[in-house]
Amino acid sequence: MDILLQNAHLIDPSMDLDEASFDLEIRDGIITQIGRGLKSNGEVRDLSGAVVAPGFFDLHVHLREPGQEYKETIESGLNAAMAGGFTGVCCMPNTEPAISNPFVVSYIKEKADGHLVDLAICGTMTNDRKGEELAPMAALAKAGVRMISDDGAAVRSAEVMRRVFEYAKTFDLLVTQHCEEHSMTAGAAMNEGRTSTKLGLPGWPSVAEEIIIARDILLAEYVGGVRYHAAHVSTKGGVRLIREAKARGLAVSCETTPHHFTLTDEAVEQHGTLAKMCPPLRSQQDMDAIIEGLRDGTIDCIATDHAPHATHEKETDMISAAMGIIGLETAIPLGLTHLVNAGHLTLSQYIERCSINPRKLLGLDTVQIKEGHPANLTIFDPDKKWRFSESDIRSKSRNTPFLGNEFTGRVLGAINQGMLYWQR
Amino acid sequence: MRKDLLTTEHLPVETALRLLDRSDYYLELLKKPGPFQKLKILEGMTVANLFFEASTRTRTSFELAERRLGADVITLTPAVSSLSKGESILDTILVLEAMKVDAFVVRHNVSGVPQFLSDRLPDFVHVINAGDGVHEHPTQALLDAAELRAALGDLAGKRIAVVGDILHSRVARSNAWLLKKLGALVTFVAPETLLPRNVGDVFGVETSHSLDEILDSMDAIMMLRIQMERQARGFFPSLEEYREQYGMTPERVGRSSAFILHPGPINHGIELESETAYGERSLVLRQVKRGVAMRMAVMEWLFN
Numbered sequence: 001m002d003i004l005l006q007n008a009h010l011i012d013p014s015m016d017l018d019e020a021s022f023d024l025e026i027r028d029g030i031i032t033q034i035g036r037g038l039k040s041n042g043e044v045r046d047l048s049g050a051v052v053a054p055g056f057f058d059l060h061v062h063l064r065e066p067g068q069e070y071k072e073t074i075e076s077g078l079n080a081a082m083a084g085g086f087t088g089v090c091c092m093p094n095t096e097p098a099i100s101n102p103f104v105v106s107y108i109k110e111k112a113d114g115h116l117v118d119l120a121i122c123g124t125m126t127n128d129r130k131g132e133e134l135a136p137m138a139a140l141a142k143a144g145v146r147m148i149s150d151d152g153a154a155v156r157s158a159e160v161m162r163r164v165f166e167y168a169k170t171f172d173l174l175v176t177q178h179c180e181e182h183s184m185t186a187g188a189a190m191n192e193g194r195t196s197t198k199l200g201l202p203g204w205p206s207v208a209e210e211i212i213i214a215r216d217i218l219l220a221e222y223v224g225g226v227r228y229h230a231a232h233v234s235t236k237g238g239v240r241l242i243r244e245a246k247a248r249g250l251a252v253s254c255e256t257t258p259h260h261f262t263l264t265d266e267a268v269e270q271h272g273t274l275a276k277m278c279p280p281l282r283s284q285q286d287m288d289a290i291i292e293g294l295r296d297g298t299i300d301c302i303a304t305d306h307a308p309h310a311t312h313e314k315e316t317d318m319i320s321a322a323m324g325i326i327g328l329e330t331a332i333p334l335g336l337t338h339l340v341n342a343g344h345l346t347l348s349q350y351i352e353r354c355s356i357n358p359r360k361l362l363g364l365d366t367v368q369i370k371e372g373h374p375a376n377l378t379i380f381d382p383d384k385k386w387r388f389s390e391s392d393i394r395s396k397s398r399n400t401p402f403l404g405n406e407f408t409g410r411v412l413g414a415i416n417q418g419m420l421y422w423q424r
Numbered sequence: 425m426r427k428d429l430l431t432t433e434h435l436p437v438e439t440a441l442r443l444l445d446r447s448d449y450y451l452e453l454l455k456k457p458g459p460f461q462k463l464k465i466l467e468g469m470t471v472a473n474l475f476f477e478a479s480t481r482t483r484t485s486f487e488l489a490e491r492r493l494g495a496d497v498i499t500l501t502p503a504v505s506s507l508s509k510g511e512s513i514l515d516t517i518l519v520l521e522a523m524k525v526d527a528f529v530v531r532h533n534v535s536g537v538p539q540f541l542s543d544r545l546p547d548f549v550h551v552i553n554a555g556d557g558v559h560e561h562p563t564q565a566l567l568d569a570a571e572l573r574a575a576l577g578d579l580a581g582k583r584i585a586v587v588g589d590i591l592h593s594r595v596a597r598s599n600a601w602l603l604k605k606l607g608a609l610v611t612f613v614a615p616e617t618l619l620p621r622n623v624g625d626v627f628g629v630e631t632s633h634s635l636d637e638i639l640d641s642m643d644a645i646m647m648l649r650i651q652m653e654r655q656a657r658g659f660f661p662s663l664e665e666y667r668e669q670y671g672m673t674p675e676r677v678g679r680s681s682a683f684i685l686h687p688g689p690i691n692h693g694i695e696l697e698s699e700t701a702y703g704e705r706s707l708v709l710r711q712v713k714r715g716v717a718m719r720m721a722v723m724e725w726l727f728n
Contacts (some may be wrong), residue, residue, distance in 0.1 A: 194622050194625070200557050201536070201619075272540060315514055318535065
């Protein structure tokens with residue numbers, strides 16, 4: 001693969017690089033030259049107005065394989081990631097069987113082999129996500145797992161959680177919690193708030209997220225020497241707890257999702273089950289706090305929580321409907337539209353939260369736009385206006401409330417592993 | 425533009441008033457002694473009553489209203505439908521629609537199902553919400569308002585309390601929207617555990633934790649049925665304590681000049697006592713009779 005990218009706006013927060021109108025020569029997957037006025041006999045792409053950034057990494061996706069291939073496969077999920085501009089994703093372990101042993105890890109690795117998108121694998125914290133016995137962390141770590149979570153459920157017992165923290169230390173695993181106090185959320189269909197009161201739907205109170213975040217911060221501090229990560233933080237109180245923990249110097253991090261900085265629980269009235277998520281869409285106050293957390297760095301990264309579901313699992317009532325939406329194809333357009341173009345984050349800050357920080361949390365090498373380094377790049381036009389339609393979806397599922405939305409900012413392509421993807 | 429009756433929240437006040445008036449008309453017809461002469465207003469129309477949640481009185485009330493207007497009526501309950509075979513609610517309704525059903529009366533234990541089905545049916549099919557989860561029960565609110573108007577006259581400025589399990593009550597929600605539109609002042613009375621958060625704000629009603637405090641000032645008191653299993657979920661300590669705090673006991677009835685309503689079925693000895701449930705200030709049986717008249721008025725309006 002030889003290609004010359006011309007007149008690109010190069011932004012790499014890891015090196016404070018932010019320069020317009022640069023050319024980038026890539027040969028055999030390696031960045032061979034960065035400069036101005038470069039010439040090539042091979043493929044040339046004029047990227048005037050476009051940004052070239054270190055490849056985006058999504059820390060939280062559900063690829064559904066093994067076990068629920070009717071929703072998504074590793075292949076279709078990675079294709080969705082590629083079309084969405086990501087060069088790496090980390091898949092969650094709530095598959096069937098769950099990622100609780102190294103055999104499932106190697107099965108998934110094999111399926112992902114040879115794709116443009118790198119796949120990291122999150123193992124479970126407890127066996128089969130039951131919250132009872134510790135997962136075989138040594139074996140998982142040896143198989144390449146760097147992050148553990150029982151995603152979809154929180155570890156209910158504080159005692160078990162304490163042991164997870166203690167045991168995970170040895171392997172420097174990122175201990176990630178799905179923060180939900182389940183005794184308060186049984187049967188919940190949406191955020192507890194004005195809209196749930198009006199619609200008469202059982203509510204998932206924000207405090208149910210905050211209780212677990214608070215508990216885990218206390219446990220992590222008590223155990224010491226462990227890295228704690230709160231998945232898909234959605235509440236004002238959650239952001240505050242993490243901000244305070246960071247201020248006290250604890251190794252605490254968190255992510256939020258694109259839907260939590262773009263939609264509030266009022267969307268349930270318009271979108272019905274397509275606005276049913278876990279954690280649910282929250283109030284305007286919560287959303288404002290999430291955006292502020294992204295701005296001031298309390299929230300380390302943006303992760304999609306890409307959650308494909310078949311049509312029949314969403315085309316039903318609010319209680320029976322599955323939770324979550326697909327997110328890979330809309331994540332970057334939503335971020336550019338609602339964070340960057342809305343003036344909340346600079347491009348450089350945005351790229352840091354989508355590329356640099358998630359890899360850092362996983363302990364992966366920082367991807368840099370530097371001569372001699374592998375070309376691992378996300379390319380997008382931050383000003384391009386376009387309308388999202390079904391033909392833009394590469395995922396096997398269609399469950400998204402964003403169809404028909406107009407975005408400002410579009411992914412143009414991705415380069416990784418010596419391969420190249422261009423948006424049609 | 426299709427016609428549905430899904431909520432009182434979105435029901436224009438002019439329509440509501442027209443329905444109250446028409447229910448007065450049908451009530452007079454129903455009061456005439458002797459056999460009821462079936463009307464032909466819905467002749468040739470097929471109405472399907474889909475009761476995914478069990479209900480005897482509402483289902484019977486709808487069926488009688490539909491038959492008295494001349495409709496062909498089918499009634500399905502989960503036990504006799506194919507839902508138990510894994511067919512979805514959407515399948516059920518689309519299959520029936522394909523057999524030419526002109527209106528669906530839907531009761532379901534999940535909020536929002538009538539709207540969900542209405543959004544997926546062709547425009548010429550009507551959907552009537554017969555109670556969805558803890559969202560709305562618009563025909564109940566309409567019949568309550570009609571009886572309240574018959575008892576109190578114009579409802580503007582009248583004080584009406586809704587007492588009991590507001591958290592799980594579609595009757596309370598539908599009544600609040602409609603009574604407010606008609607100018608009444610509504611107070612929700614319940615322990616905090618049975619009041620949804622921000623309920624006063626969202627519905628524009630007063631809230632109180634004390635029935636005794638508001639008793640004197642009310643023109644009407646609507647008691648809600650307490651579901652026995654709620655106690656087990658810890659919303660209140662015991663039925664006895666609930667009755668003590670929120671029951672319309674004979675002692676409270678004696679102190680109050682308010683009319684008493686209850687959507688039924690009554691838990692005798694909890695919300696009301698047998699002697700007062702059908703006493704002189706009780707509108708309970710009138711509500712039942714009005715139910716049929718109101719559902720006739722609603723059907724007539726939908727097909728007009």
